[in-house]
Amino acid sequence: AQSVTQLGSHVSVSEGALVLLRCNYSSSVPPYLFWYVQYPNQGLQLLLKYTSAATLVKGINGFEAEFKKSETSFHLTKPSAHMSDAAEYFCAVSERAGSARQLTFGSGTQLTVLP
Amino acid sequence: EAGVAQSPRYKIIEKRQSVAFWCNPISGHATLYWYQQILGQGPKLLIQFQNNGVVDDSQLPKDRFSAERLKGVDSTLKIQPAKLEDSAVYLCASSYTTGYGNEQFFGPGTRLTVL
Numbered sequence: 431a432q433s434v435t436q437l438g439s440h441v442s443v444s445e446g447a448l449v450l451l452r453c454n455y456s457s458s459v460p461p462y463l464f465w466y467v468q469y470p471n472q473g474l475q476l477l478l479k480y481t482s483a484a485t486l487v488k489g490i491n492g493f494e495a496e497f498k499k500s501e502t503s504f505h506l507t508k509p510s511a512h513m514s515d516a517a518e519y520f521c522a523v524s525e526r527a528g529s530a531r532q533l534t535f536g537s538g539t540q541l542t543v544l545p
Numbered sequence: 546e547a548g549v550a551q552s553p554r555y556k557i558i559e560k561r562q563s564v565a566f567w568c569n570p571i572s573g574h575a576t577l578y579w580y581q582q583i584l585g586q587g588p589k590l591l592i593q594f595q596n597n598g599v600v601d602d603s604q605l606p607k608d609r610f611s612a613e614r615l616k617g618v619d620s621t622l623k624i625q626p627a628k629l630e631d632s633a634v635y636l637c638a639s640s641y642t643t644g645y646g647n648e649q650f651f652g653p654g655t656r657l658t659v660l
């Protein structure tokens with residue numbers, strides 16, 4: 431069974447500093463991987479996804495993530511944090527096999543950006 | 546393009562009462578999902594529809610939860626009777642197909658409080 435672990439339920443960074451949100455997955459085969467962002471009282475919005483093309487994936491709002499099979503990781507980064515990046519971030523995995531293509535989410539990381 | 550619509554946005558009920566949530570997916574999206582997001586956790590899939598058929602409802606507590614998607618468009622999720630532990634945000638999502646890595650678009654959610 432697939433699972434996702436997000437290290438650190440809360441991360442604080444200063445405005446302009448590097449953002450690093452960690453995600454490790456457990457899957458029998460390399461899965462599809464996603465990062466979603468959730469702003470207060472809103473639904474989830476897709477930031478980026480890995481579907482076996484380039485291992486470095488660029489997303490919206492300056493975010494990117496690198497798929498590392500040897501480390502079973504898919505960490506999210508942004509070189510310079512902005513106040514508007516404050517939100518909750520979810521990593522998710524979808525198996526390649528099977529008919530349902532379901533998403534399994536991590537427990538989320540709340541990002542705070544300090545002025 | 547209109548997004549996924551959900552109503553109501555907020556609902557407060559007492560335990561043992563019943564409640565229903567409505568979802569209108571993005572036009573043309575064949576696949577519809579209902580998720581339960583408990584505070585501090587990632588979304589958990591309750592049920593997945595492909596058109597008006599159920600693909601997976603293995604995590605739906607069928608003794609109290611039911612869902613339908615008549616005519617393969619709108620969907621309703623019902624809880625009867627509600628328990629305290631049902632307090633959560635209920636998210637509806639839709640995707641064009643169940644294809645590999647296919648993006649799911651989320652609605653704003655319905656926040657349910659059971660007293």
